Amino acid sequence: MGNLLMEIEAQIAGARTAAARQNVGSIRELGDGVAKIEGLTDAMLNEMIDMGDGVTGLVLNLEETEVGVIILGDYTQLKEGDEARTTGKLLQVPVGKSLLGRVVNVLGQPLDGKGPIKSDITYPVEKIAPGIMRRRSVDQPVQTGIMAIDAMIPIGRGQRELIIGDRATGKTAICIDTIISQAELNKAAEVAGDSSYRPLYCIYVAIGQKQSSVARVIAVLEEAGAMPYTIIVSSAASDSAANQYLVPFAGAAMGEWFMDNGMDALIVYDDLSKHAVAYRQVSLVLKRPSGREAYPGDVFYLHSRLLERAARVGEKYGNGSLTALPIIETQAGDVSAYVPTNVISITDGQIYLETDLFYQGVRPAISVGLSVSRVGSAAQLKAMKQVAGQLKGELAQFRELAAFAQFGSDLDAKTQAQIDRGKRIMEIFKQTQYHPIPVEVQVAVIWAVQNGYVDRVPVPRVRAFQSTFMDFLATRHVELLATIKREHTLSDALKAELKTVADAFTQTWT
Amino acid sequence: MKINKRAKREAEQLFRLCLVNRGLDENRVRHVVQRVVAADRRDSPAILSHFWRLVKLDVARHTATIESVTVVPADVQAAIEAGLMRRYGPRVTTIFAYRPALIAGVRIQVGSDVYDGSVQARLTALQKSF
Numbered sequence: 001m002g003n004l005l006m007e008i009e010a011q012i013a014g015a016r017t018a019a020a021r022q023n024v025g026s027i028r029e030l031g032d033g034v035a036k037i038e039g040l041t042d043a044m045l046n047e048m049i050d051m052g053d054g055v056t057g058l059v060l061n062l063e064e065t066e067v068g069v070i071i072l073g074d075y076t077q078l079k080e081g082d083e084a085r086t087t088g089k090l091l092q093v094p095v096g097k098s099l100l101g102r103v104v105n106v107l108g109q110p111l112d113g114k115g116p117i118k119s120d121i122t123y124p125v126e127k128i129a130p131g132i133m134r135r136r137s138v139d140q141p142v143q144t145g146i147m148a149i150d151a152m153i154p155i156g157r158g159q160r161e162l163i164i165g166d167r168a169t170g171k172t173a174i175c176i177d178t179i180i181s182q183a184e185l186n187k188a189a190e191v192a193g194d195s196s197y198r199p200l201y202c203i204y205v206a207i208g209q210k211q212s213s214v215a216r217v218i219a220v221l222e223e224a225g226a227m228p229y230t231i232i233v234s235s236a237a238s239d240s241a242a243n244q245y246l247v248p249f250a251g252a253a254m255g256e257w258f259m260d261n262g263m264d265a266l267i268v269y270d271d272l273s274k275h276a277v278a279y280r281q282v283s284l285v286l287k288r289p290s291g292r293e294a295y296p297g298d299v300f301y302l303h304s305r306l307l308e309r310a311a312r313v314g315e316k317y318g319n320g321s322l323t324a325l326p327i328i329e330t331q332a333g334d335v336s337a338y339v340p341t342n343v344i345s346i347t348d349g350q351i352y353l354e355t356d357l358f359y360q361g362v363r364p365a366i367s368v369g370l371s372v373s374r375v376g377s378a379a380q381l382k383a384m385k386q387v388a389g390q391l392k393g394e395l396a397q398f399r400e401l402a403a404f405a406q407f408g409s410d411l412d413a414k415t416q417a418q419i420d421r422g423k424r425i426m427e428i429f430k431q432t433q434y435h436p437i438p439v440e441v442q443v444a445v446i447w448a449v450q451n452g453y454v455d456r457v458p459v460p461r462v463r464a465f466q467s468t469f470m471d472f473l474a475t476r477h478v479e480l481l482a483t484i485k486r487e488h489t490l491s492d493a494l495k496a497e498l499k500t501v502a503d504a505f506t507q508t509w510t
Numbered sequence: 511m512k513i514n515k516r517a518k519r520e521a522e523q524l525f526r527l528c529l530v531n532r533g534l535d536e537n538r539v540r541h542v543v544q545r546v547v548a549a550d551r552r553d554s555p556a557i558l559s560h561f562w563r564l565v566k567l568d569v570a571r572h573t574a575t576i577e578s579v580t581v582v583p584a585d586v587q588a589a590i591e592a593g594l595m596r597r598y599g600p601r602v603t604t605i606f607a608y609r610p611a612l613i614a615g616v617r618i619q620v621g622s623d624v625y626d627g628s629v630q631a632r633l634t635a636l637q638k639s640f
Contacts, residue, residue: 019616019627038567039622065567 009502012469023086027051030080033287035069037084045124050085053077056107057084058242061286068286070242071166072107090126093250094119095257100201103218107249108254112233117352117385125246129308136314138348141201141379142266142323145181145436146174146364148429151388151446152395153371156379157200157264157320158312162343164328164335165353170364171327172213173433174351175268178219178325179204182438183226199225199229200323201258203267204252205232208244208274222436241285244278252309252322259313259320267310271327271331272303276339293338300342307346335370349373363430368395381439382489387446391425398422417455424454427462440484441470444498447490453502465509472505480503511558514598520553521560525568533601534568571621572601577609577628594620 025039025282034058043049049057055078061068071078093108096119103112109118138156155161163171179202189197204221206214214234221227231254235247248269258265269275276299283296291297303326310324326347330384333355335344344350348371358365377385405411411419422466426448431437437445445466448454457465473481480497487494513521520582524546528538542561546554574594583588591604598620609617615628 019618019625019631022624022626023622024619026624039570041622065564150549 004456015452016188025067025249027078027080027082027084030075030078031100032281032285033071033075033242034282035071035075035078035084036066037069038066040067040084040086043086044090046090046124048087048089048091050087051075051078052082052084058246060282061288064099070245070282070286071240072242072246089127090124091246092122092124093253094121095123096121099231099254100229101231103214103234106233106235106239106243106250108250110482121257122340123257125249125253125414126310127253127256130311130313130317130407132314134317138312138375138379140198140264140312140321141376141381141439142178142180143181143185143436143439144174145184145438146177147437147442147445148364148366148368149174149351149438149476150380150442151384151429152368153349153366153373154376154384155323155325155373156312156376157323158310159349159373159379160171160307160310160324160326160347161373161376162326162347162350163353164330164340164344164350165365166333166355169353169355169358170433171329171353172217172270174353174364175244175270175325175327175376176217177434177436178202178266179221179230179268179290180224180226180434183221183224183229184283184436184438186229187225190331198264201263201265202230203255203265204230204232204253205248205267205269206232206236207247207269207271208235208237208239208278209270211236211238220434241278241281244275245282248272248275248306251406252306254363255322256309259322260318262318262320266323266325269306269324269326271329272343273327273329273339276302295338295373302340303343304346307343327479348375361430362426363433366429368392369399381443383484383487384439384446386490387443387450390450391446394418395422395425396426420455420459422447423459424462425449426458427459428454430463437470438481438485440481441473443490444473444481444501445469447495447498448502451499451502453506456506468509469502469505473501477501511556511559513560517553517556518560521557521564524557524561525564528565529600532611533572534565539565570612572598572603574598574602574604574618574620575607576616576618577607577612579612579614581608582606582616590616590618594618608631 023040023042025037027035028038043059043062045059045062047059049059051071052059055071055073055075057069059067059073060070094117098119100112102110102117105111138158140157142155142157143263144155146151165171182200182202186199189199192333204217214236218232221230230466233247233251235243255265255267276295279299279302280295284290288296307324307326310322312321313319326343328343330340331337352367352370353365354367356368384482397418401415401421405419428445448469454462454465480501485492524542528535528542535630543558546558576590587606594604602620612628612630617628618625
């Protein structure tokens, strides 16, 4: 025993304790979730600051004598003169597959009461977008399951497609439909054991949304069985502006993990108008100079650096992709406002939703004339290209002719036929919410329309015809649909088979 | 006190005038304060308030506060002072203070740099780790 005590004494005598250097400051000003801290001479931009009591801050302003910090969490316990310390860490969030099926906040902490998230990997919230050499062109499709989009405004994996429109025009519904479609495709591939299919995981980022809206989205996704492939990152309207400003970057970090690990992900930012408003609030409280509409000068850079993180990377870098679907809410259809024009110029195309179309019963209320996909056509399935190549032009022509036809003048037979065809195409593109259509069914239906099988159907009955035809294909001609899906192109033999099927259907349909 | 941009700018200019060889000249500081007070301008209090803050920060940057529970022996004091001079330059002035709350050990602060080897800091770190 005596030896043991001597050993311990010797070890204590030999033990040296080094005092680590810390960088501290004191809170000089505090308010609206923003603190001005004096000192902190070693602070880095976007570094996490330990404010004490478990509260974390994020450095956004580096000034000569102080730093501007946004506070993440409850700042009501903090007071002037309190000590704050640098941590040497940039703001990070947990990433990985363990987040799938979970609802998390801006720091990746669970909000769904399903217990802690088991993830050892973290990614910085702010990250430089992949460079030119890492990228490759978009050539794989994202099947949204919405016929109007897949046929006319195709989206590719790695693309950034803006969804823009007034309030209550179905912007979120398009994104939810897309997420449900991915879940169905992922599940189908899992069941079929199709290893060649690359599952597309989804991230829904709610920025400044009502809690009830987020709860509704979760309920819809759970009902559709899409949650196991989806992460929901939420910063609701009741959260601080700082959290709302950071949440899309946190979502992007989670998506980047999939991309960096050779997987595909899709991220929905709902919506970037509220994000710009949150950033404006943070900037004004930080006393940054304001510009147009009181937005700070770097509001363009705010969205460009976020959306540039969506990319398709080359095989050398994992061959993964991150597709972005940002949403912008316009006021009274004004797409020329500051934030909408910014985001339009950043993205690779936009899907414009019109209030008038919505109330006319055209749902999804996609304005074909104003919607465009700049890179998606390269990713469109060949079979879809074969049947829908002319569709956008025909619809645009129909709109023009329909406007003239309103004057009531006599029309020649060709013009009348174009108008009749246009009306039927418009009916075909009407689609029930949360019911995505598989691409092979879309191809068969559009082929039938293009080959005149719907021309004899009265316009009010076109949807009934379409629905029955889809059921007919799904129940009696599963093999034909499987062949279209497998071959990705309409060969002459497939066209002949489609003709036989369509002929048989039109004879029986009444 | 609300300090406008102009007052801040003027205070910064006055502060720069007080620097000699990148160090603050105390006589110049006193002179500047006397002149601004004598000028009796409307924004004098704002200018002096910001000027005071700049001086305070500069003084803090060049002052090392060494806190301990017991009186530090003269040879240890000399060693600490020499170490601080090596690290922060010859302009650093040292102040030794008595702080029983530390329980044991030494805490040194120079500007915003803190070297905390006190028992209190370790207990706080331990508490945080739970």
